[in-house]
Amino acid sequence: MTTVPAPAALALDAATLERLVAAAVAAPSIHNTQPWRFQYDPDTATLAVHSDHVRNPRHTDPVGRALYLSVGAAVFNLRVAARHLGRAARVRLLPEPADPTLLAAVRLTALPPRARGRHQALYDALWRRHTSRLPFADHRVPPQLLGELADAAHIGGTVLYTPDRQETVRLLHLTRRAEQRNTRDDDRSAESRRAISGPAGSPYGIPGSALGPQDSAGRLPMRDFSALRSPGLLPAAPFETTPTVAVLATAHDTRADWLRAGQALEHVLLLATAAGVRTSLFHQALEWPDLRWALRDPARDQHLHVQMLIRFGYGTTRPATPRRTPADVLADLPD
CATH class of the missing domain: 3.40.109.10 (NADH Oxidase)
Structure with a gap:
């Protein structure tokens, strides 16, 4: 029986890593608390996605369910941005039971050329998406x-x-x-x-x-x-x-x-x-x-x-809510 080797990790330069994290933090979060932080391991080209409970609204979200949804949305943005940048994102959820703050590990590997470009529309939308609290037109969604x-x-x-x-x-x-x-x-x-x-x-x-x-x-x-x-x-x-x-x-x-x-x-x-x-x-x-x-x-x-x-x-839009910078949420940025 022939075993297929696992894809090799693909090291990231600082600019690519910052772009990935910028995409992740564009995700929605409860009350725009942005309850996440990231740590990069250059040896395995893995981004660890941690929860950040400091600003999470403990009365509104006492069990942290909304925090997990928020982090999950950030992980999806990472996947979309990785594919756009020619990487495949291999996600493991809750990889370390002994570390309850580590919610996901995203390992970046090479993406086959034929798979590139399929998520372009999602990547473009990633930077434009934000919650609209305005009235919508009386026009039904198809x-x-x-x-x-x-x-x-x-x-x-x-x-x-x-x-x-x-x-x-x-x-x-x-x-x-x-x-x-x-x-x-x-x-x-x-x-x-x-x-x-x-x-x-x-x-x-x-x-x-x-x-x-x-x-x-x-x-x-x-x-x-x-x-x-x-x-x-x-x-x-x-x-x-x-x-x-x-x-x-x-x-x-x-x-x-x-x-x-x-x-x-x-x-x-x-x-x-x-x-x-x-x-x-x-x-x-x-x-x-x-x-x-x-x-x-x-x-x-x-x-x-x-x-x-x-x-x-369907309706008009207003300015997006602010976001933390990659430097604010990312540790171990490579030289």
Whole structure:
């Protein structure tokens, strides 16, 4: 029996490594906390992806599930950028049980020439993708595109489905209940307010230019980062009358599943961006165990664990949220 040797590691120069990490940190994260750090091993051409719990909102995300989704999204960006730069990214999730902060190890090897260029659209979208908290047009996302997004999620070991209108209304109602709880909870509302970055240009948080209005009709429960508690004090605007909301779910609910869900989520978001579709995320109900359980569709497999609600649509955009530089999150940069 002939054994096939493992692909040789491909050492990275400083410019390539910085480009890879810059792509990784362009991923979305809860409250734009960017809860990751990277360490490069030049002997094995491996990027270790660690969690950074320091800034993670411990009241909003007490078990760290959203942190894992965020890191998973960063890992997917690494994969896309690596392929664009002529590398194959071989990912191991949770490679060291003794080190709970090490969430993934990404080994870079040579990429066959025939495989290059296939992810160009995703790579281009990576730099343009960001959450839109603005109203979308009353123009439905094509079913064919929704099918392609579901296929991408399936490839990542997850399920993405678009519920019917009645179920969408129910999911948004649960999200609204969660948003009301969040604004009434002192600890969570304080975390939300801290997420709004100040005028000094912090690399964390949500700048005022990226915030959006509330839905004047009350259909879409957009997160109120100011936690003002009174809708009358918030700017309002008409949103789409028939929102397109999809559910991302997994068959299990382990730490590895959260990382896979984060990768699948980013794949879906980049495909949507490449197709000219804006996205925003409804995470509020996932922050309360009873409401997260209630998000399950009674007409579907009750063993599915909901990981995210994704809103799709067409509309304008605002400036992206800030990011830390590669130097801020990367150790052992080669000479």
